Amino acid sequence: MPDVIIRKAQLDDAAILVELSRQLGYPATVAEILKRLETILSQFDQQVLIAEIYGRVVGWVHTFTAYRVESSPFAEIGGLVVDQSFRGKGIGLELVSQSRQWARDQGLGQIRVRSNVTREAAHRFYQRIGFEQSKTSIVFSMQI
Numbered sequence: 001m002p003d004v005i006i007r008k009a010q011l012d013d014a015a016i017l018v019e020l021s022r023q024l025g026y027p028a029t030v031a032e033i034l035k036r037l038e039t040i041l042s043q044f045d046q047q048v049l050i051a052e053i054y055g056r057v058v059g060w061v062h063t064f065t066a067y068r069v070e071s072s073p074f075a076e077i078g079g080l081v082v083d084q085s086f087r088g089k090g091i092g093l094e095l096v097s098q099s100r101q102w103a104r105d106q107g108l109g110q111i112r113v114r115s116n117v118t119r120e121a122a123h124r125f126y127q128r129i130g131f132e133q134s135k136t137s138i139v140f141s142m143q144i
Helices: 011-024 030-041 091-105 120-128
Strands: 005-008 046-053 056-066 074-082 111-113
Touching: 005 091, 011 030, 011 056, 011 074, 030 046, 046 091, 056 091, 074 091, 091 111
Parallel strands: 074 111
Antiparallel strands: 005 046, 046 056, 056 074
């Protein structure tokens, strides 16, 4: 496995983030991702990291601080994807490790991730690297 470089995302990463997001089942345009990335990168309590191999972007993770009235702030992984042809090579683990370090640096004591019930491989990945299932939820949405 070649060396993986982890770096902060930049606005010119938008096009490749579109491609990787599609692999997760979240289609978007470059303009949409660029607008979202501009907002996220301007926040002190959010980060997007990129994984590269030989200059090729092969994954990303978005981590943010979640604030709740009823509980202490915690870090949450908002999205994590590794290119399907590079999965199983430790890239996701490295991205999560960097997210954990960022959370520690922010003074947060916990990191969480949500995963669709249909993503059984993702569940096994998170459990294998030390996450424990803490609850089961149903997400409700409403168009406004």
